[in-house]
């Protein structure tokens with residue numbers, strides 16, 4: 001059976017962003033949704049095909065594998081995306097229902113998202129409870145935020161037990177098909193009501209919907225299918241993030257019980273304060289202290305930026321409170337092309353300790369009319385200048 005290219009199925013290019021892939025999938029899924037195409041087998045196939053494509057392309061790891069090896073990456077037994085994995089309609093919704101919004105599919109599948117065990121085919125049935133999300137904080141310097149950075153962190157968490165490969169059983173022989181449900185994970189109950197016979201399907205109480213029971217537990221994980229360990233994770237942080245922002249990495253949270261899906265890793269961004277610079281949204285503020293002679297003669301001074309040190313020119317006669325704007329020296333927008341500026345506030349330094357010699361000189365200078373403050377009539381107030389600088 002030849003498989004269509006996942007990008008082709010969703011109608012996106014290889015360079016499409018996660019958001020574009022999501023939008024494209026939503027569009028295709030809506031078009032071939034079984035609700036809109038009752039009894040149309042080819043629409044249902046297209047719907048499943050799109051879900052499979054999305055499952056791979058929406059997961060960074062799987063996408064990278066697919067980009068490298070194509071469909072070969074997920075051949076049965078390769079440990080990747082198992083064959084027939086997404087062939088069960090209810091599974092599609094329990095995994096991706098969230099991107100459609102509750103109202104669209106909620107009624108159709110009876111809120112499949114809250115289902116516990118799996119509904120996939122045969123051997124891949126024994127899926128236990130999903131792992132919980134994991135939260136970590138990552139502290140970043142201004143320089144790292146300005147350029148974006150890959151942070152490699154060691155995360156302590158539940159990982160899949162390597163002794164039993166996550167199924168929680170001592171060996172193959174200690175996994176038995178559930179006798180109550182015959183492996184389907186569901187039991188049907190027929191009850192008589194005044195409306196006639198009603199058939200209800202519920203999760204099998206014996207196996208909790210897993211379809212199989214374990215007669216002897218793996219000793220390494222005590223049957224849980226996971227152990228407490230750690231994983232080294234490379235987190236790609238885009239440029240321009242801010243204190244308090246959260247990033248999420250699907251599937252990098254705690255491993256599930258007995259092969260259940262892993263939770264997500266939620267990364268909370270923290271900013272490390274900079275020794276000299278302050279952040280105000282996209283802009284960076286810097287307090288420059290200039291000596292009185294430098295401000296009078298004019299000079300060239302070095303200032304720090306998030307992009308290294310740069311020289312700026314102070315024109316002769318520069319007043320305290322003057323604001324210079326270094327265009328484009330601020331932070332980049334997280335997902336955009338815009339960039340903030342760096343604002344340099346001039347503070348003319350007034351000496352606090354002087355010698356008697358200096359006092360004499362200054363007293364002489366103070367007699368000169370040039371040293372008498374002459375506020376410019378058009379000069380704006382400090383408050384106005386700050387407001388202007390930030391607009």
Ligand SMILES: [Zn+2]
Nearest residue numbers: 161164218221
């Ligand atoms: Zn184990």
Ligand SMILES: [Zn+2]
Nearest residue numbers: 178181204207
């Ligand atoms: Zn059962």
